[in-house]
Amino acid sequence: MNPFISSEKKEVKEKRPKTITLKDRTTVSLRLLTIGDLGKLCRMLWSLTDKTRVFFHDFVVLNFSTFLSNYFKFLLRLLLNSLEYRRHGSYFLGVIALNNHKKVIGFVYLGIKSYGFFAYANYGIVVHDDYQGKGLGDVLTSHILEYGKKLELNKITLTVLTANEKAIQLYKKYGFVIEGLHKRTDVWKDKVFDVYYMALHLK
Numbered sequence: 001m002n003p004f005i006s007s008e009k010k011e012v013k014e015k016r017p018k019t020i021t022l023k024d025r026t027t028v029s030l031r032l033l034t035i036g037d038l039g040k041l042c043r044m045l046w047s048l049t050d051k052t053r054v055f056f057h058d059f060v061v062l063n064f065s066t067f068l069s070n071y072f073k074f075l076l077r078l079l080l081n082s083l084e085y086r087r088h089g090s091y092f093l094g095v096i097a098l099n100n101h102k103k104v105i106g107f108v109y110l111g112i113k114s115y116g117f118f119a120y121a122n123y124g125i126v127v128h129d130d131y132q133g134k135g136l137g138d139v140l141t142s143h144i145l146e147y148g149k150k151l152e153l154n155k156i157t158l159t160v161l162t163a164n165e166k167a168i169q170l171y172k173k174y175g176f177v178i179e180g181l182h183k184r185t186d187v188w189k190d191k192v193f194d195v196y197y198m199a200l201h202l203k
Contacts, residue, residue: 033094056126089114
């Protein structure tokens with residue numbers, strides 16, 4: 001039986017943060033997202049440049065209003081985890097990366113949906129501008145996929161702009177394959193982009 005939908009397992013737990021060293025010798029820690037982290041996460045999203053936001057606008061924080069809006073979106077997802085898990089097979093699993101000053105510098109998540117014997121997840125990731133190119137996206141992806149395997153997910157999907165070549169290569173490294181091209185389906189600041197649909201089949 002899929003452990004994610006087992007009545008005996010109500011949430012994913014992590015014993016302790018995982019410490020890793022990036023390419024530039026910077027040390028960061030990875031741990032599951034908790035309610036206490038939401039303010040730090042939204043501040044990180046607020047500090048992103050438009051160069052990064054064009055590739056990640058699942059949760060856009062541009063001002064105080066959108067800060068509050070996304071804060072409560074995350075809060076609702078975390079509060080509903082147990083209830084959704086038991087009744088509808090839904091789960092929001094987030095992992096954050098923190099630097100030595102305890103600031104959130106990266107975030108990756110799985111939005112999981114289970115239909116009895118079949119469970120899949122949507123994947124999303126963002127790395128702060130100051131930490132891009134240092135291997136943090138690679139580390140976060142590896143970490144969240146380990147959870148996906150432990151939860152015995154059948155499939156993980158994502159969408160990525162066709163222009164985001166570095167991200168596409170990263171996803172291919174972990175076994176994602178391009179399964180579709182959606183022409184002119186993503187919009188950001190009056191610009192329209194083509195998007196690849198990619199999937200990782202775990203079973």
